[in-house]
Amino acid sequence: xxxxGIPWSLMLSQLLLGLVxxxxxxxxxxxxxxxxxxxxxxNFAHGxxxxxxxxxxxxxLNYFGINYWVALLIVPVVVxxxxxxxxxxxxxxxxxxxxxxxxxxxxxxxxxxxxxxRSFYGVSGQPYQVPALLSGATDVGPLMMPNYRAWVVVASxxxxxxxxxxxxxxKIGAYxxxxxxxxxxxxxxxxxxxxxxxxxxxFGVALAAFAGVLAAPxxxxxxxxGSNLIIVVFAVxxxxxxxxxxxxxxTGLGLGVIEGFTRVFYPELSATVVFILMGLVLLIRPAGLFxxxx
Amino acid sequence: MTNSRIAYAIALAALIAAxxxxxxxxxxxxMCFALFASAFNxxxxxxxxxxxxxxxxxxxxxxxTGHVLSKxxxxxxxxxxxxxxxxxxxxxxxxxxxxxxxxxYFTMITLALAQMVYFICLQAPFTGGxxxxxxxxxxxxxxxxxxSSDLNMYYVVLAIAVGSxxxxxxxxxxxxxxxxxxxxxxxxxxxxxxxxxxxxxxVAFVLSAALSGLAGSTKTLVxxxxxxxxxxxxxxxxxxxxxxxxxLGTLLGPIVGALIIVALENKLGDFGNWLAAATSIEWFKSxxxxxxxxxxxxxxxxxxxxxxxxxxxxxxxxxxx
Numbered sequence: 001x002x003x004x005g006i007p008w009s010l011m012l013s014q015l016l017l018g019l020v021x022x023x024x025x026x027x028x029x030x031x032x033x034x035x036x037x038x039x040x041x042x043n044f045a046h047g048x049x050x051x052x053x054x055x056x057x058x059x060x061l062n063y064f065g066i067n068y069w070v071a072l073l074i075v076p077v078v079v080x081x082x083x084x085x086x087x088x089x090x091x092x093x094x095x096x097x098x099x100x101x102x103x104x105x106x107x108x109x110x111x112x113x114x115x116x117x118r119s120f121y122g123v124s125g126q127p128y129q130v131p132a133l134l135s136g137a138t139d140v141g142p143l144m145m146p147n148y149r150a151w152v153v154v155a156s157x158x159x160x161x162x163x164x165x166x167x168x169x170x171k172i173g174a175y176x177x178x179x180x181x182x183x184x185x186x187x188x189x190x191x192x193x194x195x196x197x198x199x200x201x202x203f204g205v206a207l208a209a210f211a212g213v214l215a216a217p218x219x220x221x222x223x224x225x226g227s228n229l230i231i232v233v234f235a236v237x238x239x240x241x242x243x244x245x246x247x248x249x250x251t252g253l254g255l256g257v258i259e260g261f262t263r264v265f266y267p268e269l270s271a272t273v274v275f276i277l278m279g280l281v282l283l284i285r286p287a288g289l290f291x292x293x294x
Numbered sequence: 295m296t297n298s299r300i301a302y303a304i305a306l307a308a309l310i311a312a313x314x315x316x317x318x319x320x321x322x323x324x325m326c327f328a329l330f331a332s333a334f335n336x337x338x339x340x341x342x343x344x345x346x347x348x349x350x351x352x353x354x355x356x357x358x359t360g361h362v363l364s365k366x367x368x369x370x371x372x373x374x375x376x377x378x379x380x381x382x383x384x385x386x387x388x389x390x391x392x393x394x395x396x397x398x399y400f401t402m403i404t405l406a407l408a409q410m411v412y413f414i415c416l417q418a419p420f421t422g423g424x425x426x427x428x429x430x431x432x433x434x435x436x437x438x439x440x441x442s443s444d445l446n447m448y449y450v451v452l453a454i455a456v457g458s459x460x461x462x463x464x465x466x467x468x469x470x471x472x473x474x475x476x477x478x479x480x481x482x483x484x485x486x487x488x489x490x491x492x493x494x495x496x497v498a499f500v501l502s503a504a505l506s507g508l509a510g511s512t513k514t515l516v517x518x519x520x521x522x523x524x525x526x527x528x529x530x531x532x533x534x535x536x537x538x539x540x541x542l543g544t545l546l547g548p549i550v551g552a553l554i555i556v557a558l559e560n561k562l563g564d565f566g567n568w569l570a571a572a573t574s575i576e577w578f579k580s581x582x583x584x585x586x587x588x589x590x591x592x593x594x595x596x597x598x599x600x601x602x603x604x605x606x607x608x609x610x611x612x613x614x615x
Contacts, residue, residue: 042398093598099398100344101597104538107531108593115587231527235406238399268417275410279391282403286394 006264012143014260020149020218022256023156026249027211028233030160031204033242034167037180038200041091041102046208047230048113051223053079053212055117058128058221068131068217075213076206083205084198091201092194110227117223125220152214159210160249167245176200235278241291251289309452318448319516324556325455326513331536331548332462333505338534339543340466341498342478344401346530347388347408348506353525354411355381355507360427360520361420370433370441374511381507382500384411389499393492396481405527412525426521430514447516454512458505463545465501474498478543535589538596541603550604559585 028046035043056075060066066074086109094101134148167173179186179196187193212226219225233252240251255274263270281288312321330352337343359377362368368376392403415421422428432441441447465471473494476484485491514520523529532555540551562585569575596603602610 036398042402090594090598097601100338100401101601103344103398103401104534105594105597107534108590108597111531111586111590111593113590115584115590119584119587227527231405231409234402235409238395238402238406271413271417272410275406275413278403278406282391282394 009142011261011264014264015257016143016145016149016153016260017263018257018260019153019253020256021259022253023153023160024211024215024229024252025233025236025256026160026252027156027207028229029236029240029248029252030163030245031207032233032237033245033248034163034176034207035201035204036242038176038183038197039087039091039095039102040099041094041106042099042234043201043204044103044106044230045086045109045113046106046205046233047226047228048110049079049083049205049226050208050212050215050229051117051221051226052082052113053209054128054216054219054221054225055121055212055223056209057213057216058126061128068213072210072213076209079209079212080202080206084202086205087198087201110230114223114227121223123222123224125222125225128216128221130217148217152218155214156211159207163207164245164249232274235274239274239278239281239288241288243288244290247288247290306456309456310449313445313448318444320556320560322444322448322451322516323513323560324553325451326509326516327533327536327556328549328552329455329458329512330506330509331533331540331552332459332545333502333509334533335537335542335544335548336462336465336502336505337498338537339547340471340478341474341495342481343393343495343499344534345392345404345499345502346401346527346534347404347406347411348502348533349525349527349529350388350408350411351381351385351503351506352510352513352529352533353415353520353522354384355510356514356520356524357415357421357427359511359514360430363433363514364427364430365420369437370435370515373433374508374515377511377514378504378507381510382504385500385503385506386496389496389503393495393499405530408525408527408530412522412527415522415525421520424522426519426524427514428519430518430520432515432518441515451512451516454508458508459549462505466545470494470497531593532589535593535596537603538601539592539603541606541609542601544603544605544609547603547605554604555589558588562588 028050032043032046035041035046053075056078057068057071060071060075061068090105090109091102094105130148134151137144137146138150139145167176175186175191175196179191179193183193186196215225236252236255237248239255240247242248255277258277259270259273262273269276330348334345334348337345355377358380359373362373362376363370388404388407391407392400395403416423432447434440435446435450439446439450441450466474473484473489476487476489477491477494481491510520510524513524536551536555537548538551539554540549541547600607
């Protein structure tokens with residue numbers, strides 16, 4: 001069967017690839033939105049921490065024999081703790097200043113982290129084996145679906161929706177949302193806001209690291225993998241607006257899929273389509289699809 | 295006022311004499327980046343807009359100048375003008391889109407649009423892909439002055455840099471510059487005073503873009519190549535760093551910052567080798583490769599402890615007396 005002269009199986013495989021990319025966009029922009037909500041800082045280092053997650057998984061496997069599944073649990077915790085350290089030692093001093101300084105500081109952290117990993121491992125990618133349980137592919141009618149990619153989509157969607165649930169439907173989430181609206185008032189009710197801020201940053205960073213571990217077997221683990229991703233994610237964030245958790249998830253997924261289809265119909269445009277869409281959204285709805293005009 | 299005029303005259307005399315004492319290519323490199331950083335500072339320092347996409351303006355101008363000179367064989371002046379115009383045109387589009395949002399979103403939009411320009415440069419047929427444009431001839435200025443001599447080239451670059459600096463200084467001290475500053479200090483108040491803030495932002499953006507383009511074109515003339523490094527976001531970050539180190543919103547800051555960062559990039563390897571020889575610690579030999587790490591560290595230190603930059607700190611210090 002064909003659509004516009006393009007075979008079904010190709011369409012479906014690009015759809016899956018788009019969904020995989022989209023889940024990374026979703027997880028990254030979700031983390032950025034959560035952090036921005038409470039800290040008012042755009043975390044440029046998000047890409048570098050994603051890279052760090054992938055590298056820690058790789059190092060764990062090669063130096064300590066920690067397998068993929070354990071890494072998937074431990075690495076986000078370790079990188080999240082590292083994030084809390086960053087927040088406590090550096091970001092904390094910038095909250096009263098212009099937002100720009102937060103961006104500049106995290107940009108500096110990005111350069112530092114990338115520089116460190118580059119000086120040890122160079123710029124070439126390190127391969128990471130797909131875990132045995134998920135290697136191979138399943139035959140689903142018109143398409144041979146690689147198991148690992150399906151797992152990535154399922155795992156990241158689960159994490160995204162769990163995050164959404166916690167923030168929108170539980171008491172902890174209510175504190176968080178209240179802190180986003182009015183931190184002073186929340187503090188007056190006896191909530192320890194500085195701790196909440198640290199934990200939120202740590203959580204956002206842990207999401208990035210989780211995405212990094214998921215990405216390790218798909219893309220090669222390299223010091224530059226994060227910065228290539230973060231810029232696209234910035235465009236995703238501009239398109240979606242950072243006002244809504246569900247908005248970030250849906251925009252991320254949607255753009256991944258659109259990118260996948262562009263690769264089928266007009267491959268030359270696939271690297272730039274997200275940026276073009278960003279331009280269009282800015283013209284039509286400057287606040288972003290889910291954003292609130294201030 | 296007379297004091298600062300004397301200081302500028304001395305500085306100009308020193309710059310005219312400089313190529314006889316210091317390697318002219320290095321000086322030209324510094325001047326190109328000083329111009330680039332000054333153009334960038336016009337936005338961040340005087341209008342309060344942080345653009346993270348200035349490499350796109352610099353780099354696309356570099357490519358156009360290279361292409362016009364090496365493939366089309368047009369005169370140097372035309373090539374530089376076309377490069378500058380390209381910078382301004384891309385700046386106009388980027389500015390029109392980016393000023394629709396403020397604050398942090400503005401920065402993200404410029405970064406994303408610049409990345410788009412990067413991909414276009416990577417894929418377009420005339421940019422030479424990964425290799426870039428190599429061996430761009432310098433040609434003759436006005437058909438008479440042979441630019442292949444480094445000394446002639448130096449004085450042309452000096453004229454461009456001084457001329458642009460005068461333009462920037464004039465802009466900053468003009469009524470237009472006062473409005474820019476008002477927007478930086480308090481945008482809602484500027485709006486309530488009846489200024490069409492977006493128009494001012496756009497004009498500032500295009501002016502900054504044109505000057506960044508001029509810097510990029512000049513850079514291609516000096517080195518004879520334009521590559522993907524010129525449009526990469528790393529360069530956008532580097533120009534932010536130059537301005538930050540020197541001092542945001544000071545006229546001389548970006549120049550001092552450019553000097554420091556360019557010297558750091560070029561001389562760090564030598565310095566590391568010297569340290570390794572002096573202290574016999576092997577690690578210092580690899581210092582040249584760890585420039586990114588060091589720039590990251592400088593970034594962090596500047597933001598945390600040193601936000602006024604070198605020139606800013608000095609002027610605060612002087613005001614105490």
